[in-house]
Amino acid sequence: MAEHGIHTIDTGFVRPRFDAAYLVVENGRGAFIDCGTNFAVPRMLDALGSAGITPADVDWLILTHVHLDHAGGAGELIAQLPNAKLVVHPRGARHMVDPSVLWAGASAVYGEAVMEQTYGRLRPIPAERVIEAVDGHVVDLAGRPLSCIDTPGHAKHHLTVYDERANICFTGDVFGLSYRDFDTAQGPFILPTTSPVQFDPEALHASIERLIALRPEAMYLTHYGRVEAVERLATDLHTQIDAMVALARAAHGQPDRHAALMESLTDLYATRAEAHGWNRGRSSLRQLLGMDIELNAQGLEVWLDR
Incomplete structure (x- = not known):
């Protein structure tokens, strides 16, 4: 039986236990x-059957933000849910109604072929099915309030969903990444995600503090799953945000800034993972975190240039 009726869905993006929807x-x-990419839609629909409900019983699809690993499949999924409305941050809404800018931006980075293969084409959502969730907006799920909290720092269009009944938060990317591969006797290992192009360290610190003030018993991360010991994890995130900013400043002006930053970020996470009792070594860490280190380096560089 799912606790408080919360089901974790592995969207299958990249590797197992990497990208979750709920x-x-x-x-x-x-x-x-959240819903993952187009390729996750069958898994989302299968989850309904496992939970004993049908597509017609779904009232809401709430997006934490419109990055494609969270929202790429929203148009395809909504098309399968006859009664559902999409709830999204006001800054993200237009990208769901007309995803062309979102597609063009990502294609400029990854190329069209990779986009098609990784995410599939983005399907527009009719404007009348989209609800803009300003800070404090409450989604009513059959009498159960799900509060939308404006939580910038990772992205300006980021919201966190607070489920008062379960006393938990669905945090998207604002409360960092914590893959189960790094769990040790000391519990979960966590690191922040800056990701291009809207990283804002002050805003991220403030958003984390705002969530901790709710005193939730757990956070449900997109990458990946439920984590507890939230006070300790918040402290770890704050420490690393400051450390990452310091590394970015140190790399600024170096001939190959990106390579220098990749190396120093890898050092940071490897040292912390080892102190956390994770002893699978640096190459294993690079394998698991390679993409995240690359995105964090890019996010820090965009922030530096701004």
Whole structure:
């Protein structure tokens, strides 16, 4: 039985236990939180069957933000959910109604072929099915309030969903990344994600503090799953945000700034992982975190240049 009717769905993006979406079920009605890419849609629909509800029983798809590993499949999924509305940060709404800018921006980085293969084409969502969730907006799931909290820092269009009934937060990327591969006797290992192009360290610190003030018993991360010991993890995130900013400043002006930053970030996470009791070594860490280190380096560089 899923605790508080919360089901974790592995979207299958990149590797197992890398990218999660969630289904919350209350009195036979459902709300999805994030949805992965187009290729995750069958998994999302399968989760409904496992939870004993149908696509017609889903009232909401709430997006934490519109980065494609969270929202790429929103158009395809909504098309399968006859009664659902999409709930999204006001800054992200237009990209769901007309995803062309989102597609063009990502294609400029990855190329069209990789985009098609990784995410699939983005399907527009009719404007009348999109609800803009300003700070404090409450989604009513069959009498169960799901509060949308404006949490910038990773992206300006980021919200966190606070589920008062379960006393937990669905944090998207604002409360960092914590892959189960790094769990030790000391519990989960966590690191922040800056990701291009809207990293803002002050805003990220403030957003983390705002969530901790709710005193939630757990956070549900997109990457990946439920983590507890939230006070300790928040402290770890704050420490690393400051450390990453310092590394970015130190790399600034170096001939190959990107390579220098990749190396220093790898050192930071390897040292912390080892102190956390994780002893699988640097090359294993690079294998698991390579993409995240690359994105963190890029995010820090965009912030430096700004």
